[in-house]
Amino acid sequence: MTYTIDQLRADVERQFTVFEIAAGGTVYRLRNLLRISDTERQTVMDALEQINQTDQDTARDLAGLRPAVETVLTTVTDAGRGAELIAVLGEDLAMSLRLLEKWAEATQAPEAPSSPA
Numbered sequence: 001m002t003y004t005i006d007q008l009r010a011d012v013e014r015q016f017t018v019f020e021i022a023a024g025g026t027v028y029r030l031r032n033l034l035r036i037s038d039t040e041r042q043t044v045m046d047a048l049e050q051i052n053q054t055d056q057d058t059a060r061d062l063a064g065l066r067p068a069v070e071t072v073l074t075t076v077t078d079a080g081r082g083a084e085l086i087a088v089l090g091e092d093l094a095m096s097l098r099l100l101e102k103w104a105e106a107t108q109a110p111e112a113p114s115s116p117a
Helices: 005-015 038-052 059-076 082-089 093-106
Strands: 019-023 026-030
Touching (some): 019 082, 019 093, 059 093, 082 093
Antiparallel strands (some): 019 026
């Protein structure tokens, strides 16, 4: 049996799914980290590192948190619609953080299969 590129594409779509969120009749597709370009992935990884290093108990750190969260969401949103999604979320940092969390959970890469012993 020959495995086709269409089958490969379908397998990858299932395994490395997008996270979809609907707002006002519009569906925004947040892509898996493995489905974005190297440059975009590096941008997201840098922003995630900044988010992880933020002390969410201090007001000064919270002020710097928004740009990093918005960078991640803007970058992973498909079809260049990240700024539109950010506008929908408004200035509610809690909603943006929760969306980021939901995206991370939904698009987490599956574990690699174990190698034979």
